[in-house]
Amino acid sequence: MADQARGPLVLQTVGLKKHFGGLQAVNGVDLDVPDGDLRAIIGPNGAGKTTLFNLITGDLPHDSGQIYFRGEEVSRLAPQDLCRRGIGRTFQVTSIFRRLTVLENVQTALLSHHRRHYDILRPARRLYRETALALLERVGLAGQAAKPSGILAHGDQPRRRYRPGGGADHPVHRARHGRRVRGGQAHHRPSSGRGDRRGDAPRGPGQPRGAAGVSRTPGGPGALMPLLEIRQIDTYYGDSHILFGLSLDVEKGEVVCLLGRNGAGKTTTLKSIIGLDPPRSGRIVVRGRELAGLSPYRIARLGIGYVPEERRVFGNLTVRENLEVARKTWGDGAGAAWTAERVFELFPHLRGLRDRRAGRLSGGEQQMLTIARTLMGNPDVLLLDEPSEGLAPLVVEMLGEQLGGLKRTGLTMIVAEQNIHFVSELGDRVYILEKGMVRYQGTMAEFLANEDVRRAHLAV
Numbered sequence: 163m164a165d166q167a168r169g170p171l172v173l174q175t176v177g178l179k180k181h182f183g184g185l186q187a188v189n190g191v192d193l194d195v196p197d198g199d200l201r202a203i204i205g206p207n208g209a210g211k212t213t214l215f216n217l218i219t220g221d222l223p224h225d226s227g228q229i230y231f232r233g234e235e236v237s238r239l240a241p242q243d244l245c246r247r248g249i250g251r252t253f254q255v256t257s258i259f260r261r262l263t264v265l266e267n268v269q270t271a272l273l274s275h276h277r278r279h280y281d282i283l284r285p286a287r288r289l290y291r292e293t294a295l296a297l298l299e300r301v302g303l304a305g306q307a308a309k310p311s312g313i314l315a316h317g318d319q320p321r322r323r324y325r326p327g328g329g330a331d332h333p334v335h336r337a338r339h340g341r342r343v344r345g346g347q348a349h350h351r352p353s354s355g356r357g358d359r360r361g362d363a364p365r366g367p368g369q370p371r372g373a374a375g376v377s378r379t380p381g382g383p384g385a386l387m388p389l390l391e392i393r394q395i396d397t398y399y400g401d402s403h404i405l406f407g408l409s410l411d412v413e414k415g416e417v418v419c420l421l422g423r424n425g426a427g428k429t430t431t432l433k434s435i436i437g438l439d440p441p442r443s444g445r446i447v448v449r450g451r452e453l454a455g456l457s458p459y460r461i462a463r464l465g466i467g468y469v470p471e472e473r474r475v476f477g478n479l480t481v482r483e484n485l486e487v488a489r490k491t492w493g494d495g496a497g498a499a500w501t502a503e504r505v506f507e508l509f510p511h512l513r514g515l516r517d518r519r520a521g522r523l524s525g526g527e528q529q530m531l532t533i534a535r536t537l538m539g540n541p542d543v544l545l546l547d548e549p550s551e552g553l554a555p556l557v558v559e560m561l562g563e564q565l566g567g568l569k570r571t572g573l574t575m576i577v578a579e580q581n582i583h584f585v586s587e588l589g590d591r592v593y594i595l596e597k598g599m600v601r602y603q604g605t606m607a608e609f610l611a612n613e614d615v616r617r618a619h620l621a622v
């Protein structure tokens with residue numbers, strides 16, 4: 163293969179190898195990518211996909227083998243040199259400048275690519291404006307250019323993370339999870355049609371509130387006080403009205419699923435609860451205690467554990483250290499206290515990795531560790547934001563079983579998801595959100611039996 167004519171190949175690897183200690187992460191990978199081609203790299207979690215990317219981009223040095231880009235050997239070049247030659251990438255975990263606008267994020271990358279740090283005659287915000295807008299147009303984000311990038315729904319963020327290596331003519335663009343590659347339109351999730359999500363459609367009380375009706379009257383005769391009660395909350399980001407009079411209840415020991423398309427308001431609901439985006443009106447009450455005005459830290463101390471969509475582990479600490487630093491002794495002592503040992507019983511896979519640095523874990527392993535770490539805070543209610551996102555099917559299955567085990571311990575959970583299959587066994591009840599409102603609620607069994615609801619609100 164090494165001797166094959168390299169003319170038409172834009173990227174080629176020959177016998178690429180990498181090991182971490184005793185683990186052979188990448189073992190002799192030969193990859194040929196002809197110009198203009200789209201290649202998928204498929205494999206279960208831990209198979210070495212991200213490591214292979216890291217070798218190609220020079221983010222990690224390889225042990226042996228060669229990398230050719232447009233026929234030129236680039237095996238030992240630094241990431242920034244590879245980037246300038248035209249190898250761009252996205253990352254599994256989003257990394258954007260949240261306070262800059264979407265447009266400024268792209269301009270920043272262009273400025274750095276062209277080594278233009280300032281221009282004496284023009285403010286930076288005017289430099290590369292047209293090129294940046296053209297790039298945003300290509301990925302369908304031109305309409306969001308002026309917004310602060312922190313406001314994008316998670317699924318929209320990764321598209322701006324590549325390092326531009328040649329303006330709009332980026333020859334190699336690697337992407338994860340079927341996201342856009344070279345002008346293609348593959349998304350791994352159903353799109354809700356960006357731009358029409360909020361603020362522009364009338365949403366009065368006249369709109370249907372769930373075809374199958376509301377199956378349960380919280381607080382009705384004989385009902386216990388819910389562990390968590392959300393009453394008519396309205397949440398905003400700046401001037402943008404995101405949640406509209408949203409109410410939901412969670413009983414002790416229940417697993418409640420928040421379903422809905424990208425941008426429906428699932429993450430915002432969870433952030434409203436944990437106090438990262440507190441509602442402007444309405445009430446959130448946990449065990450009779452109103453949360454208004456409390457900081458996220460205080461809310462966590464009241465027993466709410468939050469596992470955000472983007473996995474958060476301390477990359478330089480080992481698995482065990484990640485768990486130990488998260489250990490808290492607060493709480494009312496009602497729930498059994500979590501220890502690393504107990505966590506390993508639930509996540510046996512993590513036990514074998516306990517001395518590995520968390521930064522070296524695969525995406526699925528990091529997700530397990532993030533959940534495990536949150537458990538170390540002994541929450542009474544666990545909020546999980548799209549835990550299955552981006553994980554391989556086998557890992558999703560394993561995670562589902564582990565969360566099932568967690569449910570059997572009696573832990574109350576709210577799971578935001580787009581993967582219905584993942585929550586179909588785990589969940590007790592379902593709320594479907596759409597444009598920041600509850601459009602349907604019912605038991606999981608009712609929901610699964612109701613194909614109309616799925617078709618109307620979830621595009622499945």
Ligand SMILES: Nc1ncnc2c1ncn2[C@@H]1O[C@H](COP(=O)(O)OP(=O)(O)O)[C@@H](O)[C@H]1O
Nearest residue numbers: 312313315359399404424425426427428429430
């Ligand atoms: N910080 C923010 N500022 C402004 N708008 C935001 C912010 N975060 C999210 N949004 C918007 O709120 C809506 C709901 O988003 P989100 O709660 O992330 O949805 P989901 O989690 O269901 O995908 C989307 O239209 C999104 O663009």
Ligand SMILES: [Mg+2]
Nearest residue numbers: 316428429471
């Ligand atoms: Mg979300």
